[in-house]
Amino acid sequence: MSANTNSRDADPTVADPRAVAAGSTLSGNLGTGAIVFMVMAAAAPLTVIGGNVPLAIGIGNGAGAPVAFLIAAAVLLLFSIGFVAMTPHVREAGAFFSYVTEGIGKRAGMGIAFVALIAYTAIQVGIYGYLGWAVNDTVQFYGGPDVPWPVYAFAALVIVAVLGYRHIELSAKVLGVALICEVGIVVIMDALIFGSGGAEGINVESFTSSTITSGSIGVPILFALTGFIGFEATAVFRDEARDPARTIPRATYIAVAVIGSFYAITCWAMVLGFGVDDVVGVAEATLAGESNMLLGLADEYLGRVGRDVVNILLLTSLFACVLSFHNVIARYKYVLARKGLLPESIGRVHARHDSPSISSLVQTVTAALILCLFAVLDLDPLVGVFGSMAGVATMGMVLLMLSTSLAVIFFFTRRSDLREGHLWSTRVTPVLACLGLLLSLYLVVSNFTLVTGGSAGVSTFLGLIPVVGFIIGYVRGQGAHVARKP
Template sequence: MTAPTSAPVEGTATGPGRLTGQLGVGAVVFMVIAAAAPLTVIGGNVPLAVAGGNGVGAPVGFLLAATVLLVFSVGFVTMTPHVREAGAFFSYVTTGLGSRAGLGAAFVALVAYTAVQVGVYGYMGWAANDLVTFFGGPSIPWWVYSFVTIAVVAVLGYRHIELSAKVLGVALVLEIAVMLALDVAVFATGGASGPVWSTFSPSNVLSPGLGVAVLFALTGFIGFEATAVFRDEARSPERTIPRATYLAVTIIGVFYGLSCWALVTAAGASDAVSVAQRTLDGEGNMMLDTARDYLGVAVRDVMNVLLITSLFACVLSFHNVLARYQFTLAHKGVLPARLGRTNPKHHAPSFASVVQTVTAAVVLLALALVGLDPLVGVFGSMAGVSTVGMVLLMTVTSVAVLAYFGRRPDAAAGRVLPTKVAPVVAILGLLACAWLVVSNFTLVTGGSAAVSTVLALIPPAAFVLGVALGGRYSLVADEPAG
């Protein structure tokens, strides 16, 4: 069914307001991959995975994370026709496990996305100042750039989603194109001493550092559930959402794995770890230095600029996801009714967007006043909270898939693999990932064990709070017709 193109009726939490749009598979995939911030992950997560993880075997960590998410996606998309509304994991958990678990999932999502959005604003402040000083400009406080970014995101988030999709699309094409050009250049010239085939040897893949590589790979996938968040604004969502989900996870996983392998090959098997470590020590930049060596200084400078656009695309996508979560919860009566209204001119959840802008600004201001470092203190800790939250959300969602089809044998008839086997395998894989995340959590947050423990407990605490309050609301949507 094609989404209507007429202007939606402005609604409240109990009214008929809905978001509309004509986003196709490509546009939705753009939004999801933009949220993953490919260039940011290659430039930041890859050196962390190589230096702190399993060395030259790190590229396989990204492929393993993608495999777990693909298995998870099987049950996720199989349930999509049975979930009536947008809301992503929140709506799926509500449909499968009821209002209490659904509200718990919604609270976890709000915490996770708010955390990673604030973290990226911190990263943006650091990266923008680094770019300006690199080209001879003055060094000013990182939070100035962060608040300028918040202002620009506020303007775009207030308007219709298709404008954001166009902005994200342009930025995404450029950053992927330059990274693919670097990948091709490395493999075409053979790197330091030919492709590092030892990347795939069991001794390197299964070394003790594999958990660290998988952890940073998972952090790079935060936001892929956005395929379902935009279902009301998608063209033929029953087909668009599943295709976009599979495409997004596959493209992100292959891109991460290939690019990580290219950087390892460029450095050489014997030097990859030391090159990555110099990046962490602030004595070099694994991605940018490789671009300079293989594509020239001009391309390195272009990639430096594109790192800023990558961060901007990332935070804009998270902003849009959060605004739509608030919009959906307002329609359920959980949040104030005004958050569930659409703007009659832009046909967007504009007030929810404004509230999200203010929330991010207040949290960021508090962190800046405390004097935290923008990378370790702001980005590191907030990314850690978000990673725990997203693994928790996906695990609960897989349980919801099992529960839903367990109650509906008619819907599961003849589909044992997607309705039973895949969710069980996904749960086991996600539990293993959860253990890897928690056991290596201090590497992400950069804080002490005590501080890291408190941060790791925030998403589970949000889930418990949602379950406790969920009995006050009826969040389960009617079953789709047919």
Template sequence: MAHPTTPDAPQRARLSGNLGTGSIAFMVIAAAAPLTVIGGNAPLAIGQGNGAGAPVGFLIASIVLLLFAVGFVAMTPFVKEAGAFFSYVTVGLGSRLGMGTAYVALIAYTAIQAGIYGYMGWAVMDLVRYYGGPEIHWSVFAVLALVVVGLLGYRHIDLSSKVLGVALLLEILVMMIVNVAVLVNGGPEGLAPQSFDPQVFLTSGIGVAILFALTGFIGFESTAIYRDEAREPSRTIPRATYLAVAIIGVFYTLSVWVLVVAAGASNVTEVAQQTLFGSKNMLLDTAGDFAGAFTRNVMQILLITSLFACVLSFHNIVARYQFALAKIGSMPAPLSRVHVKHQSPALSSLVQSVTALVIIGLFVVIGLDPLVEVFGYMAGVATIGMVMMMLLTTVAVVVFFVRNPRLRKSIWTGTVLPVVAVAALGLAAWLVLSNFTMVTGGSLAVSIVLALIPPAALVAGAIVNRKDGGRTVDIQLDRVLEAESRE
């Protein structure tokens, strides 16, 4: 009997599913790993950034991403391929830059996935050690997680969405319990209104705070990658995008402010720096002090499930990127096969699992530290890639509506706000590059090499291009324009 993904088996040209706004938003928010960001990025933003003013850095990052989302959503009805960034760039700027963007996406999402496996392996190893267990190498836990992720990614997307939904609800719930406990009881200096005082947040460190806030949003834009599996793509994708940005932005800003309240505005920078040096854990200590030891212990476990949800989300994203590229002939054709039973990109998912396994093995052979080097280096590559892709996509939106003004519903959503977003993202790119050694935690030489990887991927993709030269996208767009002209 033929294997379900072999040419002898009946196949569909497209993935299928019935994902609603909530399901897609859950998967996207899970990719951002909100609890992990509060535990990791927040102390960095406070300790190395603008101290008590760090919550405003997260608020500004949220506004920047909302500006990006306006143009992204406005262009969504005219992008029929489930390829997220690269499909938008292809429609707006042509197939060469589109394919370059696709390569950047593959590199960025594969990198952050590998980095999270390192972080998760370290976190489980540390938890086992904390409870008196044996010394087990971090890679053992990373590979175990990889196997589970691979099994879930192989099956229908509905299963992954349910797992991610449960994990996400639990981590948000435990953080909100802590948030409420802190706000009800107040910190040593009250509710710390200083965080929103311009004299406090408008310091030289605000750029660093915005930088670490932006890295906490990696993956939020992947709503469009689930286009073929969405219930009503033209409505579901825009709603999920706005919902994801709003929830993540409010959650981050509130939770970082709560950390300031818990420590006290005048003392929070020192507490955050102690966390960075390993003598304290700002998030877990806050949970224990204000919500009890049980909540602290639960949160420590949910930090690991947060990482698992995050890596599962990125696995699904990369598998679908490969699937989309294979459909247009830019990756091996077998990767575009759809599993008959699970209606998933099963072979692409399997290839992604093997790729991640090889990368983890390489890190082990080299002897990299799982947290400082594996996660730090890979997060650096992903951050550069994310900002590049968002900038290219927003430029594509502006160019698309300039060339096709009759498709623009509003000059604000089609031109003005996207132009503002281009400027904001350009500033974000400068912040990332000028503080890049903070992101990677590595030397200047290592950071330069890592920073060059996404631009190199962009050039490589532009050289390879797509086999159909973008003709499929051109035909789809011509049909949209023809329908519009008849109206």
């Protein structure tokens, strides 16, 4: 039995923990390290470096892109302070929507739950597209045939389906190994770039006002925020955490700080590696499918063997990313089913694997159907699939965090006994987080057509998907109930 049993006993909104034996609730023994691994794997360092960074540089503000990752990390750290302050008072897994339910109300919480499902499903499908392209690019590089990207994407989906069906600790081990390897190789590459001085010597041109404002700062901020999607998993896995009261706050702060600094430093290293004057051209060539920015940099500073290693780890990073998002989405649907918003069978737990097995299967089918649609439409896997879905996911993520910060403010406004002596964490930082998120939302919306690569009409349609999801969830939330009995 996990260490959070007592908290569940004390909370009438959560099913009886004794039902674990009957396969009704989730359990586990994940520590801080394991959860950080899950979150960082969802952030997919190599995926962001290989996909988001070229997009941020190529269609954003060029060499000034590293600043966007620092801005995103600062906003998320402000957000995390209020998020962590409220965590002990939210006894239910479900992350953002549980916080909104507690702070604003049941119907708003259900609306946000649907936004989360849309955001995570969008980024998962987007990564499947990127993975399909990357595998085909690798096969062709080594002299293999040119195979349509959906073939590889569906092959990965099958493997994810098998792992997602089983206990979460198996997925955590797979993600942990992949994460250690990919972070390790990037750290080595960064060190070699800084050690050699890069293409033009070490400089801070990326952090000067003229460089930062040389293009659209909104685009790199959007892709920087996309790089953090998944850090919410620190709370999603609370039922499977060893000691939620300590594990969740630690994992949240560590994840945001490590991810933010890692992205900013590596993005800066990539600018230095190619040179301030040439990096935009390299990024644009990558987006046009004429080269590969990450692998080209690896070839230059790690040699051919290093390039091959980075190539393999890029593929494992992409796979780790879709697996982690699969686990998060499956748990969202599991909780929604136990609230009566989805069919009851989705809320069942596998008797042997202690996993939300039915929910996992449903998510597999959902992702497969969307991939089929994109395959039939013959969309480009990078811009058409990954770029557009990243845009939808980021819109959803900003809405999720904005509503959660508002929930923190409302919650502690009602509970004056809890905020005494904690004004900074319960009022000040949530307000600052809201301001930062509103500014981020404005930048995302004003640059959305650049991100999706589509017309204003298509971009508007994609941008409204999370909003429509919120409305549907809000209306559907009227039928939600407290908890299903085991």
